[in-house]
Amino acid sequence: MGVNAMSKKEIRKVTQMGNSLGVGLPKAITDAFNIKRGDELEFEVKDGQIMITKKVKWEDQVDAEMLEMLAETFEEHHEVLKRLKDR
Template sequence: MMNSLVVKDQVERKVTKIGNSLGVTFPKEVLDHLGITHGDEVKFDFKNGSVILRKKKELRLPKGIDEEFLTQMNDMIDEYDETFKSLVDR
């Protein structure tokens, strides 16, 4: 039995143990509202003490750019993030 309570535009769920982690299940109404189905990726945005859940937008890579290249670029940006930010201040 799932613990859920729907009050107007609000849905509440209880945090449950899933293996060594904690998790929350999402009611069908929430998934339908967000257009999320099994296998979709989601994005969490943190703002002012709240978390905003969104369906992750599908990225269409330009011709000639593969996913491995983007992964390497992201790794480089993460590694040199502070350096890049300090260049902005110059």
């Protein structure tokens, strides 16, 4: 099910989780947004509504070519970076 295909509303009860309150996420939402255990969700209040956004990990945005370019840059400037670290 794609993100845009979701239109059904679901209701969840707020429960006590230690000193916090928690709400379980419906499977349809976790599947649509590929939310896994350990992912971070950002909460924002906007115009009287709670907006929830899945934080994208930098590792998920970096491709192999970019990693290779970074490795080459670090290798090329190793001495300069080492001197900066030791300051």
